[in-house]
Structures are given as C-alpha cells and as structure tokens.
Amino acid sequence: METPEQIKARLEAALPSAKIEILANECALGERSLLVDAASGFAVAKFFRDDAQLKLDYCSNVTGVDWPETEITEKIKVKQVVDGLEKEVEEVKKTIRPGYLEVVYHLYSMALKHGPVVLRMRTENRAGQTHLPSLTPIWRGAEFQEREIFDLYGVIFDGHPDLRRILMWDEFVGFPMRRDYVDPDDYEYEPTPHDEVFDKAKKHYPVEVKAEVKPEVKA
Amino acid sequence: MIEEGLKNELQKQGVYVTSLQELYNWGRANSVWPLTFGLACCAIEMMAASMSRFDLARFGAEVFRPSPRQADLMIVAGTVTKKMAPLVVRLYNQMPEPKYVIAMGACAISGGPFKQGYNVLKGIDRYLPVDVAIPGCPPRPEALIHAIMTLQEKIRNQKLTGPDRPRHLNADVEGEYPVPAYGKHDLEPPKNPDLWNPPTMTRK
Numbered sequence: 001m002e003t004p005e006q007i008k009a010r011l012e013a014a015l016p017s018a019k020i021e022i023l024a025n026e027c028a029l030g031e032r033s034l035l036v037d038a039a040s041g042f043a044v045a046k047f048f049r050d051d052a053q054l055k056l057d058y059c060s061n062v063t064g065v066d067w068p069e070t071e072i073t074e075k076i077k078v079k080q081v082v083d084g085l086e087k088e089v090e091e092v093k094k095t096i097r098p099g100y101l102e103v104v105y106h107l108y109s110m111a112l113k114h115g116p117v118v119l120r121m122r123t124e125n126r127a128g129q130t131h132l133p134s135l136t137p138i139w140r141g142a143e144f145q146e147r148e149i150f151d152l153y154g155v156i157f158d159g160h161p162d163l164r165r166i167l168m169w170d171e172f173v174g175f176p177m178r179r180d181y182v183d184p185d186d187y188e189y190e191p192t193p194h195d196e197v198f199d200k201a202k203k204h205y206p207v208e209v210k211a212e213v214k215p216e217v218k219a
Numbered sequence: 220m221i222e223e224g225l226k227n228e229l230q231k232q233g234v235y236v237t238s239l240q241e242l243y244n245w246g247r248a249n250s251v252w253p254l255t256f257g258l259a260c261c262a263i264e265m266m267a268a269s270m271s272r273f274d275l276a277r278f279g280a281e282v283f284r285p286s287p288r289q290a291d292l293m294i295v296a297g298t299v300t301k302k303m304a305p306l307v308v309r310l311y312n313q314m315p316e317p318k319y320v321i322a323m324g325a326c327a328i329s330g331g332p333f334k335q336g337y338n339v340l341k342g343i344d345r346y347l348p349v350d351v352a353i354p355g356c357p358p359r360p361e362a363l364i365h366a367i368m369t370l371q372e373k374i375r376n377q378k379l380t381g382p383d384r385p386r387h388l389n390a391d392v393e394g395e396y397p398v399p400a401y402g403k404h405d406l407e408p409p410k411n412p413d414l415w416n417p418p419t420m421t422r423k
Contacts, residue, residue, distance in 0.1 A: 168338065169302050173403040176337045183337035184405035189417035197335055204417070 001114040002053065004032045010051075015043050023120065033104070033118030041121045042133040042159070048107060048117065049138050056107040056117055059139035063106075064149035068126065068179045069099040099126040101155050105135060105142070123155060126178070134160035152177035240379045247291075247317065248371040249279040254290035254310065259297025261324040261357040268360035275360075280367050287313040292370070294363070295347075298326035298333055299340040301406050305398050308346050312395045316387030319374075321366050322352045331356060337404075345410040346396060 002010075004022045011020055011034075018040035023033045036044045048056040071094055078091045101123045108115030123130045134157035136143045146157045147166040154175040157163055165172060174181055187193075190201040226236050257265055269275045269283060284290040287310045299307060311320065322343050325331030330341040343349065350373060351366045358366075377385050386392045396414070399406040410416075 167302070169401040171401040171403065181337070183335075184409070186341060186405065186409050189341070206419070 004034060007054070007117065008034065010053075011044060011047060014047055014051075015040055018044055020044070031116070031118060033120050035120045035122065038121055038123070038132050041119075042135065042138070045105075045119065045133075045135045045138045048119070054117070055109045055111045056115065057139075058108045058110045058115075059105055059135070059142050060108050060116065061104075061106040062135075062142050062145035062149065063104045064153035064155060064177065065102040065104060066126070066153055066178045067097075067100050067102060070097050071095070072097055100124065101126055101130055101153055103132055103146075103149060103155055105139075107139075126154075130154055131156045131158055133158055134163075136160050151175075154178065243379065244375045244377060248374040250282075251278075251280045251292045251319070251367065251370065251374070252282045252284050252290050253280055253292040253294050254287055254314065255283040255285045256293070256310065257296045258299060258303060258307075259324075259326065261296035261327070264357045264360055265294055265296045265323065265363060268363045273360040273364060275364060275367070278364065278367050278371065287311075288315060290314050291317065292319045292321065292367075293347075294321045294323050295327040295343045295349075296323040296357075298331065299343050301338050301340055302401075304340045304343075304346060304406060305400070307343065308396055308398045311347055312398065316394050317385055318387075318394075319350045319370055320347050321363075321370065322349045323363060323366070324358055325354060325356045328352050328354065340406070342415075345415045346399060348396075348414060 008020050008022060011018060019037040021035040023035050025031050025033065034044075048054050074093045074095070076091050076093050077088050080087055080089045082089075103121050105119040106116045107119060108117075121132050123132055132155055134142075134146055136146055136157070137159060143161065144166060146155075146160055147163060149155050150157060150160075150163055151165040151167050152175055164170070168176070176183070185200065185203070187197065187200040188204040190197055193201040221236055221238065229236055257263075267273060269281055275281045280292070291314070293307075293311055293314065295307065311318070320343070322328050326333060326339070327343050328349075330336070330339045333339040334341055340346075344352075351369050353362050353366045355362055379385075379388060386394055396411060399408060399411075401407075
C-alpha cells in the first residue's frame with residue numbers, strides 16, 4: 001500500500017483545493033493519519049473510494065475525539081542582550097490552543113485487501129461551529145456511527161440522511177462524551193466510595209453534628 | 220384452620236386436608252411465568268437456565284411469556300439504562316396482579332460496574348418493588364433457580380387475609396407505579412421516593 005506521503009501527493013494533484021496534513025502518531029505502531037479540512041472532506045472521501053489504486057470501499061470505524069482548549073507550555077531559547085553581552089536565555093512561552101472536535105475514519109479496501117488509511121477531520125471549535133461533512137453517502141456503514149458521534153460529542157454531520165440521537169433519549173441536553181460534561185448527581189447512596197466518586201458522594205453526607213459529649217462529673 | 224399435627228395424623232390415615240390458602244399458594248408458586256425480556260448479558264444466563272441443562276421447567280417457571288399481560292414474574296436481567304427504565308416500569312404496570320420482580324445481577328441491583336455512568340440507572344429498586352435480588356456478574360443459572368425457589372417460598376408463605384395480605388388482594392393498594400419521564404440530564408423523578416430512599420449510613 002502507498003505511504004501517507006504518496007497518498008497526499010496524489011490527492012493534492014487530484015484535488016488542488018484540499019488542505020492535507022500528515023499527523024504523526026506517537027504510539028508503538030506509529031500509524032500516521034491524514035488530516036483533511038472540512039470543506040474538501042467529502043471530495044477526498046470520494047477520491048479514496050473511487051481511486052483505482054486505493055479503492056477504500058470499507059469504512060471500518062468512525063470515532064469522535066474531544067480536544068478541549070489547552071495551554072501548551074514550550075521552552076524557547078531567546079537571545080537577549082544583557083549588559084552589552086548577547087546571551088541565550090530560556091523563556092517559557094505559553095500558547096493557548098483552541099479546542100475542537102475531531103472525527104476519525106478508519107478505511108480499508110476489501111477489493112485490494114489493504115488498509116487502514118486513517119482520515120481525520122476537525123471542526124472549527126467546540127461551541128458553535130461543529131459542522132463536518134457526513135461521509136454516510138459514500139460509506140453507508142458510517143450512518144449509525146456518525147449518529148453516535150452526533151449524540152455523544154455534538155458534531156453536526158451535514159448531508160447525513162437521518163441525524164438523530166441514537167443512544168441517549170431525544171429530550172437529553174448536552175454531549176456526555178465531552179471532557180467538560182457534568183453528569184447528573186445521583187450519588188446519594190455510595191456504600192464504598194473512593195476517588196472522584198467519594199468527592200461526589202460527600203455532597204450527600206449529612207451535616208456532621210459536632211457535639212462533644214462531656215463526661216459527667218459527680219459533685 | 221386445621222392444626223399441623225392433626226393434618227399429619229389424618230394424612231397417615233389417608234385423609235388429605237388442605238386449606239384454600241395453601242392450595243391457592245401452591246398453585247401460584249408452581250406456575251410462575253416469567254416475562255420474556257432481557258437487557259444484557261444476564262439474559263444469556265437466564266436463557267441458559269431455561270434450557271435442558273439447568274431445566275427451569277422443574278420449578279414451573281419455564282413458560283416465558285412474550286406478553287406482559289400473561290406474565291407473573293419480571294426478571295430484570297441486565298443493565299437498566301436510563302433510556303430503558305421507563306419502558307421497564309411500563310411493562311411492569313402492564314402485568315396483571317399478582318406480580319413479582321427478580322433483580323438479576325449486579326447491574327439490576329445497583330448499576331454494577333456501570334454505576335458511575337451518566338446513562339445507567341443505579342438499581343431498578345428505585346422504581347420497582349424488588350422481591351428477590353441475585354448478586355453476581357452475571358449470576359450462574361443455579362443462582363437464578365435459587366432465586367425462583369426463594370420466590371416460591373415467599374409465595375407459599377403469603378397470607379391471603381389480614382393486614383399483610385398480598386397487594387392484589389388489597390383493594391386499597393395501587394398496583395401501578397409511576398413511569399419516570401425523560402429529563403434534560405436524568406430521569407424525572409430520579410427515584411420513586413415511596414419505594415426507595417437512600418439508606419442512612421453512619422460514617423466516621
């Protein structure tokens with residue numbers, strides 16, 4: 001199978017408008033993935049499926065990932081002039097990376113027996129602009145998995161034939177798989193609480209009555 | 220009411236005497252028909268219990284009814300999610316009296332390994348009166364059979380008259396339980412306060 005670099009080169013030749021980035025993977029397997037911008041996501045997916053060399057006809061898995069806003073601290077060496085001498089001084093640079101939601105598709109080819117090609121798309125942010133193109137028209141098997149990501153992460157898939165909640169009930173508000181989701185407080189009965197559960201259960205403990213029993217002294 | 224000793228004496232002579240209560244409870248205890256309904260992996264063990272190896276039929280409980288209208292026993296076998304809980308309560312309400320509930324497995328009792336989940340009900344006893352609870356994850360078929368035997372014992376010992384008579388013979392007691400509604404984050408109400416309230420625990 002082609003390397004991500006080869007796929008990227010051919011994609012850029014076929015779709016000049018697509019912005020493609022190869023993402024490294026730090027895990028042992030080191031499987032790299034292709035990050036595609038949302039606008040050309042659908043065209044890229046279509047290329048993947050129809051291209052004679054790739055023929056990725058099977059979408060094995062769709063996953064959502066929530067990346068909240070994080071502060072990245074980097075140590076950067078900066079040249080400074082101190083007392084007329086040029087010195088290298090280490091500075092801590094803090095940058096805030098805005099949060100976004102990510103959708104990961106694992107694609108295989110049944111016809112050519114190769115894969116996976118990992119396709120990623122990211123939303124603008126986590127609050128208002130969470131639209132991504134639905135790839136269900138290309139791989140029908142993605143339908144329920146995209147619905148699940150919509151249900152649990154809040155990614156809105158444009159072009160999905162039936163975008164409804166699938167696991168939670170329709171009246172449910174919020175997206176439970178997001179990192180900042182606060183789950184309902186029904187920790188009133190925890191016989192053996194520990195860690196986070198202990199902190200949650202504590203709110204339900206009765207207010208301690210600190211009445212010290214004074215030893216009675218006989219006169 | 221006939222004395223136990225006299226009854227035994229008469230039985231030795233070939234005279235069989237029984238009370239209506241005994242006969243009635245004997246009939247009920249030996250034909251507990253469960254509702255065909257499973258929620259998770261415990262249901263697999265429930266199916267195994269009804270098959271030939273464990274043979275639930277020996278206890279008169281093999282007729283799994285596909286309709287709540289014909290069932291006497293609800294075996295809550297598996298994780299009750301918050302989405303499923305109103306449907307479980309509704310099924311229970313549709314069952315005719317007398318009816319019983321077995322909470323099978325850790326999930327049905329307390330939520331089990333999924334207890335801290337945002338979508339799992341922490342025990343069906345928050346909405347339904349549970350007669351027998353079986354611990355285990357999942358409980359073996361023998362445990363389910365033991366639960367049914369325990370339930371049979373409970374049925375056999377029910378008095379048909381008096382203040383402790385079963386619910387179906389007491390016109391003042393409501394047999395239906397309120398079905399919770401889907402709320403924004405949780406079920407509303409999150410528990411039936413008439414049935415379940417958190418036990419007060421003394422902590423140091």
